[in-house]
Amino acid sequence: MxxxxxxxxxxxxxxxxxxxxxxxxxxxxxxxxxxxxxxxxxxxxxxxxxxxxxxxxxxxxxxxxxxxxxxxxxxxxRAEEPWDGRLPDPVVxxxxxxxxxxxxxxxxxxxxxxxxxxxxxxxxxxxxxxxxxxxxxxxxxxxxxxxxxxxxxxxxxxxxxxxxxxARIPEQQRDVARQREVVDAFFAAAREGDLDALVSVLHPDVVARADFGAIKLPRPALVRGARTVAQNAKIGYVPAAELRPVLVNGAAAALVVRDGRPTNIMAFTVVDGLITALDIYGDPDRVRELAASALS
Incomplete structure (x- = not known):
């Protein structure tokens, strides 16, 4: 040879x-x-x-x-902050x-x-x-x-x-089925507009990051604290959207589909039954590319 x-x-x-x-x-x-x-x-x-x-x-x-x-x-x-505005590509x-x-x-x-x-x-x-x-x-x-x-x-x-x-990265709950229960409870509370129920599934120090690419957001791209994250989730929930369960880096997540097109990826970090991080991808072109394997 x-x-x-x-x-x-x-x-x-x-x-x-x-x-x-x-x-x-x-x-x-x-x-x-x-x-x-x-x-x-x-x-x-x-x-x-x-x-x-x-x-x-x-x-x-x-x-x-x-x-x-x-x-x-x-x-x-790179900035010294743990997040500089762009989320890394996830494995969907x-x-x-x-x-x-x-x-x-x-x-x-x-x-x-x-x-x-x-x-x-x-x-x-x-x-x-x-x-x-x-x-x-x-x-x-x-x-x-x-x-x-x-x-x-x-x-x-x-x-x-x-x-x-x-950085004290928490060890995520390994049971994906248990993760899914927590994620489903989050969406159920958001759908009902129940702020207290949303807060109950969020860790007090939860962090939510949003990466929408070049799209200007009406709210901050990074928020902390259970009540603040819950309020943003309550406001941002779209009833007409279809939520498809997917895995992001091996953890329970959701692909948001509107009018048959994927628009958002929502990734969750669940520790001891509470959501400690929520990462949202909102650039439609990037979401479509990242979610291609899950949609097939």
Whole structure:
């Protein structure tokens, strides 16, 4: 087998893992696919023989990591707040067992809350944390990508780990059926306009984030507190909308459909029977693209 064919076969073999690396690094499916295409161009032009590569998965992962690092460095500097106005792309799926591809993407229980925190890390911190803590790439290999000393690379991962720890991301309720009960109770209360019932299913410190792209919102895009979130949910509920149960990053969520067209995705984080976070996607074009697999 010639080297070019060997590289192509190894790349396809490890594509699910490589896509998962790019998704965690970039938070965007489109950017992740662009990164994989860029990585493949580099791989196909690499001046290395197949026989020289002892660990194909590790070698491919570091190449994808380097491409993603460059992409992150070219972006505008991220704000230090846990959310800068754009929600990362969620993994939207039908309400049921996950596909093998989604299972790879969502390994380590990658919820939206963690993905949002990852967006606050510096590019170098994010690479060190994602490759080491999520994909078990050895520090010397990560250091080579970053062109840093091994000790400095370990410090980057440690700082990122502290940032994630400080964010105090709650451990979501694992029983999706129980999550669904809480989500259904939320929508039932919103439908009835029952403010007290809405408050009763919300954690006192619940946070609600809304990303409508370029659409100007009549209300703040980020609100905190059970009563404030409940009031916004009560005002924003549209009785004519159809609510289709879906999964977002493996958790109970809803796809809002109006006149046969998907318009919103509503993702919930449920902890100990209460909603601690509500993330709303409202850009119709983006929603349609993200929800394509669930609608099929």
């Amino acid at each position: 010639d080297d070019e064919k060997w590289f192509a076969e190894r790349f396809e073999e490890h594509r699910p893992r490589l896509r998962a690396v790019a998704y965690r690094m970039l938070g965007s499916f489109a950017d992740a696919e662009d990164a994989l295409q860029d990585a493949w161009l580099r791989i196909s032009r690499a001046e290395v023989r197949a026989a020289e590569i002892e660990n194909p998965a590790g070698w491919l992962t570091t190449i994808v990591g380097r491409v993603c690092l460059n992409a992150l460095r070219s972006r505008r500097t 799926a039908e309400d049921g067992p996950s596909t093998p591809e989604d299972a790879v993407l969502l390994a380590d229980d990658l919820g939206l809350a963690l993905q949002i925190v990852l967006d606050t890390l510096s590019p170098d911190e994010r690479l060190a944390f994602v490759l080491h803590d999520m994909f078990e790439v050895p520090f010397p290999e990560i250091a080579a990508v970053l062109e840093r000393e091994d000790a400095a690379t370990r410090q980057l991962a440690s700082r990122a780990r502290k940032r994630v720890s400080t």
